Amino acid sequence: MPRHITVLAAAAMVLGLALPASAAPATAAKGPVTLEQALATYERGDLAAAERQFRALSQRGVALGDYNLAMMHLRAEVPNPDAKLARELLVRAAGRGLVRAELALGQFHEQGEDGKPDLVQAQSWYLKAAEHGSVDAQVAVATAFYLGRGAAKDFPLAAQWYREAAKGGDVGAQYLIASMYESGLGVARDLRLARYWYDIAARNGDEAAPYKLKAVDAALAAAANSI
Secondary structure, eight states: OOOOOOHHHHHHHHHTOOOOTTOOOOOOOOSSOOHHHHHHHHHHTOHHHHHHHHHHHHHTTOHHHHHHHHHHHHTTOSSSOOHHHHHHHHHHHHHTTOHHHHHHHHHHHHHTTTSSOOHHHHHHHHHHHHHTTOHHHHHHHHHHHHHTSSSOOOHHHHHHHHHHHHHTTOHHHHHHHHHHHHHTSSSOOOHHHHHHHHHHHHHTTOSSHHHHHHHHHHHHHHHHHTO
16 A cells, blocks of 8 residues: 655754755844754754744744744644644745645644544645645655545546656655556556566665566566567
8 A cells, every 4th residue: 555964954854854955044034043043952952942943933934934833833842832823834834935834734634633634635735745846745645546535536646646756756656656557557558667667666675676577577578479
C-alpha cells in the first residue's frame, strides 16, 4: 500500500524547514532578531527565548517565523499549546508563499490536530503544496486518489502525481508508477516504462524493485520472441 553542518542547518532539520541550498536565513526583515539567531536559540534548547524570537519574526511578516512558531505549538514546546493558533499561523505562512506550510496544513488536517481528521481539507492543502513542487505532498495527493481518501478514487490522477513524485526522487513513488505501468492501472500498459521506473527504484535502494525488473525483462524478452 502506498505510504506514504552548520548550526543553522541542524536547527532547520529539527524544525522540518526547507532552507535555501546556501543555508542562508530566509529573511530580509529589519529588526534585532534574525531567523538564524532564532534557529540557533531553538537548537540550544532555550524554547522560551525561541518562542519569543519566532513570534517577533512572525510579527515582522517572516513566513518562517509563522511556521516555526506553529510547529512549537503543535509539538507542545510552549507553555500553552494552541492548535487553533498553530493552524492560523500555518495559513498565514502559506499565504506568504511558504510551501512547507501548505504541506504542514495537509498533515494538520489529516491527523486531526484540532479535534478530528478532515481528509478533504487535507487533500486540498496537499494539492496546493504538490502543485508548488513538494514531493511529499505529491505522494500524499497521489495516495489520496489511489485509495479514495479525501478525494474520489481516480487512478489516472494517482498515476500523474506518483509520476511527478517519482521524478522528484521519491523511491516509493518510483516503484508504484512502475507497477501502474506494468499492470496498466490508470495508464496505458507499457512494460518499457515499467522497466524504466523499476530500474530507477532499484538503483535508489528499493528492495523489491530488482525482482520486478527481472520479471519485466522476462516479459519483454518473451514478447520480442513471439514476434
